[in-house]
Amino acid sequence: MDLNMQWHHEIRGKKAVEALEKNGFTAAYFPDRASAAAHLLSLVPDGASVGFGGSMTIQAMDIKPKLTQKGCTLLDHGIEGLTPAERSALRRKQLTSDVFLCSSNALTMQGELVNVDGTGNRVAAMMFGPERVIVVAGTNKLVNTLDEAHARIKAVAGPVNNKRLNYPNPCVQSGECMDCRSKSRLCNLTAIIHRRPPLTDIHVLVIGEALGY
Numbered sequence: 598m599d600l601n602m603q604w605h606h607e608i609r610g611k612k613a614v615e616a617l618e619k620n621g622f623t624a625a626y627f628p629d630r631a632s633a634a635a636h637l638l639s640l641v642p643d644g645a646s647v648g649f650g651g652s653m654t655i656q657a658m659d660i661k662p663k664l665t666q667k668g669c670t671l672l673d674h675g676i677e678g679l680t681p682a683e684r685s686a687l688r689r690k691q692l693t694s695d696v697f698l699c700s701s702n703a704l705t706m707q708g709e710l711v712n713v714d715g716t717g718n719r720v721a722a723m724m725f726g727p728e729r730v731i732v733v734a735g736t737n738k739l740v741n742t743l744d745e746a747h748a749r750i751k752a753v754a755g756p757v758n759n760k761r762l763n764y765p766n767p768c769v770q771s772g773e774c775m776d777c778r779s780k781s782r783l784c785n786l787t788a789i790i791h792r793r794p795p796l797t798d799i800h801v802l803v804i805g806e807a808l809g810y
């Protein structure tokens with residue numbers, strides 16, 4: 598990355614970390630995915646059950662083989678070849694996993710996490726259930742305000758995730774949210790975590806790279 602851009606990612610990432618800490622989260626800045634992955638692995642106890650919230654950022658960090666080496670049970674509804682019933686069962690098990698891993702669609706500079714879900718399993722697990730939640734977010738997810746967070750989701754996260762999942766929704770044609778009424782609509786719930794819920798140990802790892810959508 599260009600050094601000037603790297604500086605910009607870092608200064609904004611560290612400010613976001615300060616805001617997250619003020620809101621009760623445990624937060625840290627990492628310059629790249631490798632250093633973030635090493636820290637993430639240190640937060641997962643050996644033998645833990647680990648739920649996955651369907652994150653491209655987690656996928657880019659390539660941590661699944663290392664979790665398996667730690668004796669962890671992986672609860673991932675995104676693996677290929679599962680039946681709808683099997684996916685559903687894994688989503689339910691994630692709600693009581695020891696550790697839940699996910700990203701965030703947007704992260705405000707006031708230290709808020711903003712997410713839109715289709716079924717709600719990811720946002721539910723982020724709030725209550727798992728003992729520990731680890732959120733990883735590239736600095737491309739940083740926005741100044743909640744309004745900007747919603748705008749980012751409509752302009753980028755929604756359409757690109759629809760494209761990734763090959764859903765037949767109108768944003769795949771237009772490249773932007775059309776606020777559809779489709780049965781396969783991916784955006785049925787919006788969750789804003791303003792401050793850390795008291796019974797969930799939430800760690801937010803801000804990474805100075807463009808990762809995920």
Ligand code: SF4
Nearest residue numbers: 755768774775777784
């Ligand atoms: S509401 Fe519909 S059109 Fe908008 S991003 Fe979601 S799925 Fe796409």
